Amino acid sequence: MSDKNTPSDQEVVEQTIEQVEPAAEVEVEEGQLLSAEERIAELEAALAASNAKVEEQQESVLRAMAEADNARRRAAQDSEKARKFALEKFAGDMLSVIDNLERGLQLADAENDAIKPMIEGVELTMKGLMDAVAKHGVVQLDPVGQTFNPEQHQAMSMQESPDHAPNTVMLVMQKGYELNGRLLRPAMVMVAKAPASGIDTEA
Structure with missing residues (x-):
């Protein structure tokens, strides 16, 4: 005959279940927490990748905008240069005509009344x-009295002169020309x- 104080088999099973269930709940909670942390890490990694891609795309857009702006600026500069210097060859060809008119006026006898009307006509044409x-934009360069400038002048000869400072242009043999600031001809x-300096070598 069993003691009344001795737990029955059913009671033992129930007690065992009560002890096991909390432990199982803890394991489930820990598993869920681990899974949530992993998911958060995945989301953070995805967000970081998305941010990096957005930054890369923003940089690409900025580069494209800068390149487009540079292209527009270059096109405008090229157009302006083309406009300014489209007549460069024609202007260069006209210089010989101007030279011939100037030489004709220099050689003409201004005291000869018979050709004075012709001289006046050539002067008006000139x-x-x-x-x-x-x-x-064609500008004549007549640098008499100016300091010699190798970027604009071509020295044909040098001559001693007590009346001019050294390196000064004494005479222009042929005038130079510029087109919109660019040298056409020196x-x-x-x-x-x-x-x-005179050195007396006599004793």
């Missing part, structure tokens, strides 16, 4: 031609140099 080319000039 003035009209110079005004016309000036409207398109001026051909004679440049002054300091007189040689």
Whole structure:
């Protein structure tokens, strides 16, 4: 006959179940927590990758905008240069015409009444031609008295002169020209140099 205080088999099973169930719940909660942390890590990694891609795309857009802006600027500069210097060859060809008119005026006898009307006509033609080319940016270089500038002048000779500072343009043999600041033709000039010091070698 069993003792009344001795638990029955059913009671033992129930107690065992009660002890096991909390442990199982803890294991489930820990598993769920681990799974949630892994999911958070995955989401954070995906967010970081998305942010990196957005930044990369933003940089690509900025680069494309900068390149487009540079292309527009270059196109505008090229167009402006083309506009300014489209007449460069034509203007260069006109220089020989201007030179011939100038030489004709220099050689003409201004005291000869018979050719004075012709001289006046050539002078008017010369003035009209110079005004016309000036409207398109052609500028004459007549550097007499200026300091020699190798970027604009071509020295044909040098001569001692007590009346001119050394390296000064004494004479222009052929005038130079610029087109919108670009040299079309250098001026051909004679440049002054300091007189040689006289040294008396006699005893």
